[in-house]
Amino acid sequence: MEDWVTIKTLKAKNPAMSLREISRLVKISPHTVKSALENKEAPSYQRKSSTAGKLEPFKEVVFEMLNVKKFKGSRILEELRSKGYTGGKTALYELLSSIRIEAKKHCTPYETAPGVQGQFDWSPYTVLIGGELTKVIAFSYINAFSRFQVFDASLSENQGAVFEAMENSFTESQGVPERVQTDNAKVFVTNASRSNFCWNERYLQFCGHYGFEPSRSLPGHPWSKGKVEKPFEYLENHFIAGSSFESFEDFICKLKSFQQQVNARLHATIKTTPTDLIQKDREAFSALPSTRYVGVKEEIRKVTQDCLLSFNGSRYSVPWMFAGKYVWLRVSTMIFLRDLFPSQRLSCYAHTFNEKRGDNH
Structure with a gap:
């Protein structure tokens, strides 16, 4: 999935870049690059389940050996083997990384170049x-x-x-x-x-x-x-x-x-x-895309011919220009009604509602 983001970003910044060039930079096949560019949505996948369960009985003793006794990872592995641990060292080192208590460091803010x-x-x-x-x-x-x-x-x-x-x-x-x-x-x-x-x-x-x-x-x-x-x-x-x-x-x-x-x-x-x-x-900066992202969880509703809209169990009157149309409801700041299929650019009407059932203003 992160390859999908990288490919999309490279192509957006360099429209003339060929599939082969992107393939060489990302180190994947041109066919995979082509598929990523054709897909509007990122691919989904499931991660394999962790095999770190064998460490569960030893977590407290590992924490003590690492942060109190200050043992090195190799010493901790030896101690665990003597106590019956049969898992691998990779799982152990991942656990050590997640539970290590580090001394506070003085950090100097770093500077970045324009647009980065x-x-x-x-x-x-x-x-x-x-x-x-x-x-x-x-x-x-x-x-x-x-x-x-x-x-x-x-x-x-x-x-x-x-x-x-x-x-x-x-x-x-x-x-x-x-x-x-x-x-x-x-x-x-x-x-x-x-x-x-x-x-x-x-x-x-x-x-x-x-x-x-x-x-x-x-x-x-x-x-x-x-x-x-x-x-x-x-x-x-x-x-x-x-x-x-x-x-x-x-x-x-x-x-x-x-x-x-x-x-x-x-x-x-x-x-x-x-x-x-x-x-x-x-x-x-890279240029803004021609359209806003529409994948957020807007509520989509159809307005009746008599200009009524149902939302959260209540019915509200809306402006006449939305009669019979499907609209998005964006409720982050107020209720926004956006025409879902405008002829040119998105029309937008800000309309706020009271919490009382069926009451609007």
Whole structure:
């Protein structure tokens, strides 16, 4: 599956590159390259089950030998053999890697070239909106070279909301970097362990659509992001704390104004403003695809001829132009109605609903 992402990315960045050239770079057959380019979705597969079960009775003693007695791996294997362990050394070394307690290291942030890396994360907040405490998810996307930051927000943190925030970030940045660094949330990673690591299949499809390489911070290694360990600190102290908003739309509007202020500040590390430096990132970015990614879990509904739509057990009236049409419902920020089969570009109508059954405004 990761080969599929690599092939898609190479072709997106180099449209003239032949199958044979891609085959040589990825080290797979031209036939496999051709199949990958023809497939719009990443191939699915199942990993083989681990054979590390034989180590289960010895985990506590292995932990003690490694982290307390400071035994080397070869010594630990000898000790286990004497205690009746019959498994292989590969499984043992995978276990050692996962349970080793390392001394804290002083890490120096590293610099990346223009257009190479973006860093994406999110954090939940309780905010006073319309006089009521409301859970809001704040998203942060930082272009690593220029430090140009894009903020977005949602009322949901499901995969659809995350993908939508990433898409908006690429659009506002005016391009796509070579790779995007994330954490190990389930929307990105199915299994975060080193021994049985697996990317989320839908996320890999998203990566293939936009042509960037997925990259993650290892569990317990937040410094692997390199330079942006606290992307929300300034937001919390200068925007969230002590603030109230008339509506969620008011929150979004003021968040975008705050984003402009952040990017216009003189940055201590780059010695200029992110707004000034983002142009170098943009010159190195890959172009945005012609269409947005539509593989997220939108609800699809058909509007009746009398302009009614069913959602979560309730019926709502919608604008007349959607009568008889299939529409997407995207509920991350509000309910978006998008014509599923427009003649040219996607028409979009923002329509918000109250939680009361059948009530809309």
